[in-house]
Amino acid sequence: MKKKELAVAALENGTVIDHIPSASLFKVVNLLNLESQQGSVTIGNNLDSERLGKKGIIKIANVEFPEDVLNRIAVIAPRAVINIIHDYEVVEKYEVALPNELCDIVRCNNPKCISNNEPMATRFHVESRDPLVLRCHHCERTVPQNEITLKN
Amino acid sequence: MNTRSLVSISDLSKQEIIHLLDVASKFDHNPNQRLLEGKVVATLFFEPSTRTRLSFETAANRLGARVIGFSDASTSSQAKGETLKDTIMMVSNYADLIVMRHPLEGAARYASEISPVPIINAGDGANQHPTQTMLDLYTIRQTQGKLEDLNITMVGDLKYGRTVHSLLEAMQFFNPTFNFVACKELQMPEQYKQFCRERGLAYTETTDFGPDIINKTDILYMTRVQRERFSDLMEYERVKNVYTLTASMLQGAKPTMRVLHPLPRVTEIAQDVDDTPWAYYFEQARNGLYARQALICRALDIQVP
Numbered sequence: 152m153k154k155k156e157l158a159v160a161a162l163e164n165g166t167v168i169d170h171i172p173s174a175s176l177f178k179v180v181n182l183l184n185l186e187s188q189q190g191s192v193t194i195g196n197n198l199d200s201e202r203l204g205k206k207g208i209i210k211i212a213n214v215e216f217p218e219d220v221l222n223r224i225a226v227i228a229p230r231a232v233i234n235i236i237h238d239y240e241v242v243e244k245y246e247v248a249l250p251n252e253l254c255d256i257v258r259c260n261n262p263k264c265i266s267n268n269e270p271m272a273t274r275f276h277v278e279s280r281d282p283l284v285l286r287c288h289h290c291e292r293t294v295p296q297n298e299i300t301l302k303n
Numbered sequence: 304m305n306t307r308s309l310v311s312i313s314d315l316s317k318q319e320i321i322h323l324l325d326v327a328s329k330f331d332h333n334p335n336q337r338l339l340e341g342k343v344v345a346t347l348f349f350e351p352s353t354r355t356r357l358s359f360e361t362a363a364n365r366l367g368a369r370v371i372g373f374s375d376a377s378t379s380s381q382a383k384g385e386t387l388k389d390t391i392m393m394v395s396n397y398a399d400l401i402v403m404r405h406p407l408e409g410a411a412r413y414a415s416e417i418s419p420v421p422i423i424n425a426g427d428g429a430n431q432h433p434t435q436t437m438l439d440l441y442t443i444r445q446t447q448g449k450l451e452d453l454n455i456t457m458v459g460d461l462k463y464g465r466t467v468h469s470l471l472e473a474m475q476f477f478n479p480t481f482n483f484v485a486c487k488e489l490q491m492p493e494q495y496k497q498f499c500r501e502r503g504l505a506y507t508e509t510t511d512f513g514p515d516i517i518n519k520t521d522i523l524y525m526t527r528v529q530r531e532r533f534s535d536l537m538e539y540e541r542v543k544n545v546y547t548l549t550a551s552m553l554q555g556a557k558p559t560m561r562v563l564h565p566l567p568r569v570t571e572i573a574q575d576v577d578d579t580p581w582a583y584y585f586e587q588a589r590n591g592l593y594a595r596q597a598l599i600c601r602a603l604d605i606q607v608p
């Protein structure tokens with residue numbers, strides 16, 4: 152019990168992103184731009200999870216993320232759970248929701264796609280959710296989950 | 304997006320496809336109808352394709368339109384680094400319709416999203432070439448008298464061949480039975496087989512190209528096997544000959560069977576097939592004119608009497 156408390160230090164205010172597959176944890180860390188955060192950031196990985204086997208968790212003090220960031224998390228970790236913490240209490244808890252269409256979030260893997268050769272927003276349709284498969288609106292190629300790359 | 308644009312064959316419903324084939328048939332009977340008097344059609348060929356460009360320009364000319372454009376990106380502003388968007392915006396100031404071919408996939412879709420005038424896709428890389436599919440459908444209906452319940456055999460490069468993929472998608476409305484004949488390296492991708500299974504379309508798959516398949520076929524759709532698809536040139540030399548159609552292979556074919564090919568052919572149809580009653584690829588190419596006339600009229604919302 153003592154060990155568990157150490158791994159998940161209490162947060163007064165902020166966001167806890169839980170149930171991130173271990174393999175995707177650092178992709179989520181990257182997209183959140185955590186190195187520029189002023190408040191405390193706790194990152195845990197390879198924690199035991201009934202649902203995922205091994206999971207990662209990220210706790211960020213004094214921050215709530217806007218919807219477009221949550222959409223980006225949903226692409227990398229479709230079943231991640233967001234906990235909003237106020238005054239040490241979980242005031243909101245929900246699974247990220249992947250929208251049916253992703254606007255300018257994902258990069259197309261096809262080097263011959265117009266979206267990689269023209270200054271323009273990418274657009275992807277969610278073709279399947281489990282496993283996650285995206286389809287480029289422009290070149291119509293599909294991208295499986297393990298090949299998805301986010302646009303910067 | 305301009306709803307009159309045509310980027311992919313899947314932009315068209317079954318009803319629209321049938322209507323367009325009926326319109327194409329009107330042009331087949333009378334190709335010279337000056338329905339586009341005063342209109343300007345731009346043909347923007349960011350990569351050269353003389354065959355397709357001539358077909359479109361003839362279609363526009365026979366409809367009485369004026370044609371502007373370029374046939375090679377090296378002579379266009381693209382060579383100076385202009386974005387596709389800027390080229391499209393500039394040309395849409397002058398033209399009522401833009402027909403474009405582009406080496407990049409998705410270029411036509413993107414153009415259709417930004418252009419104030421309709422776009423017809425004349426090929427975007429390996430992706431779509433819907434006017435080819437329309438002329439294929441027109442030719443199939445013309446030769447068989449119907450589109451329903453046909454046995455369609457596709458031979459050659461089924462992996463990269465966009466014409467067979469689009470034809471497969473378009474035929475979903477007409478209860479086809481497909482036979483996919485290709486070497487292991489060039490088989491129909493799983494995604495299209497899944498497409499068939501999800502829609503209950505029957506298909507067979509084989510590496511053997513011979514009378515067993517040919518004799519039950521209504522439409523024998525041959526495609527080009529390109530050398531650059533092979534890492535092993537010995538394999539290419541072997542495959543090239545296995546998937547070549549010769550007149551002697553046609554002896555047991557149905558009298559109504561027709562051989563189609565998107566052209567240009569290399570060696571996959573022997574010259575001696577040309578003189579048989581089954582050969583239809585040159586007529587098929589001519590039908591491209593009528594199909595494109597119908598699609599130009601659709602794009603400009605012009606009723607064909």
Ligand SMILES: [Zn+2]
Pocket residue numbers: 259260261264265266287288289290291292409
């Ligand atoms: Zn793409």
